[in-house]
Amino acid sequence: xxxxxxxxxxxITATGQRVTLRCSPRSGDLSVYWYxxxxxxxxxxxxxxxxxxxxxxGNILERFxxxxxxxxxxxLNLSSLELGDSALYFCASTPSxxxxxxxxxxxxxxxxxx
Amino acid sequence: xxxxxxxxxxxxxxxxxISILNCDYTNSMFDxxxxxxxxxxxxxTFLISISSIKDKNEDGRFTVFLNKSAKHLSLHIVxxxxxxxxxxxxxxxxxxxxxFYFGTGTxxxxxx
Numbered sequence: 001x002x003x004x005x006x007x008x009x010x011x012i013t014a015t016g017q018r019v020t021l022r023c024s025p026r027s028g029d030l031s032v033y034w035y036x037x038x039x040x041x042x043x044x045x046x047x048x049x050x051x052x053x054x055x056x057x058g059n060i061l062e063r064f065x066x067x068x069x070x071x072x073x074x075x076l077n078l079s080s081l082e083l084g085d086s087a088l089y090f091c092a093s094t095p096s097x098x099x100x101x102x103x104x105x106x107x108x109x110x111x112x113x114x
Numbered sequence: 115x116x117x118x119x120x121x122x123x124x125x126x127x128x129x130x131x132i133s134i135l136n137c138d139y140t141n142s143m144f145d146x147x148x149x150x151x152x153x154x155x156x157x158x159t160f161l162i163s164i165s166s167i168k169d170k171n172e173d174g175r176f177t178v179f180l181n182k183s184a185k186h187l188s189l190h191i192v193x194x195x196x197x198x199x200x201x202x203x204x205x206x207x208x209x210x211x212x213x214f215y216f217g218t219g220t221x222x223x224x225x226x
Contacts, residue, residue: 043205
C-alpha cells in the first residue's frame with residue numbers, strides 16, 4: 001500500500017459526459033501528479049500540482065482540468081468525454097517540490113467511455 | 115514524442131536466470147532515472163533509481179546500469195523469480211522539480 005488513494009476504482013460513462021477523479025496523496029506529501037495510461041501506452045504525464053498550485057503541465061487536453069485543494073487532495077476533471085479517453089488514470093505524490101526522489105502511485109482509476 | 119523508450123514490449127525468462135530489461139532515452143538533460151514495477155490492477159511501485167553521477171546502482175537482486183554516452187539504461191534481475199513477473203517501466207527526469215517521463219513498459223514473465 002503506497003498510501004495514495006484514488007476513487008473511484010472503476011468508472012463507466014458515455015461519450016460527451018463529464019467525470020471527476022479524486023486522489024488523496026500520502027500524508028504530508030505536497031506534490032500530486034496525474035498520469036494517463038492508455039492501451040499499449042506508457043504513462044503519459046498530464047499535470048502536476050504542488051501545495052495547491054499548478055507546477056507543470058504535460059500532455060493534458062483542454063477538455064481536462066485539475067486542481068489541488070487546501071487539504072492537498074486533488075481532482076482531475078474530464079469533460080466532453082470521447083472513446084479515446086478510456087484509460088487508466090493514476091495519481092502519484094512526492095513529499096517536496098520534485099527533488100531527486102521517487103513518486104508513490106495510487107492504484108489508479110479505470111475509465112471506460114462507451 | 116517519446117523521450118524514454120522501451121523497445122521490448124515483453125520478455126520471458128526461466129526462473130533462476132538473469133532478466134535484462136532495456137531502456138533508451140533521447141534527452142541528454144535527463145539526470146535521474148528510475149525503474150518501477152507494476153502488477154495488474156495496482157499502481158506502479160518504485161524499484162530502484164540511479165543518478166547520472168553513477169553508472170551502476172545495486173539493491174539486492176536488482177542492479178541498474180547507466181550508459182550516458184549511449185543514453186541507455188538497463189535493469190538486471192538476478193536470479194529471476196516467478197514473483198518478478200510484472201510490467202517494468204523506466205522513467206527519467208531532468209533536474210529537480212521537473213516532470214518524469216515514462217517508457218511504455220516491458221512485460222516480464224518468469225517461467226518456473
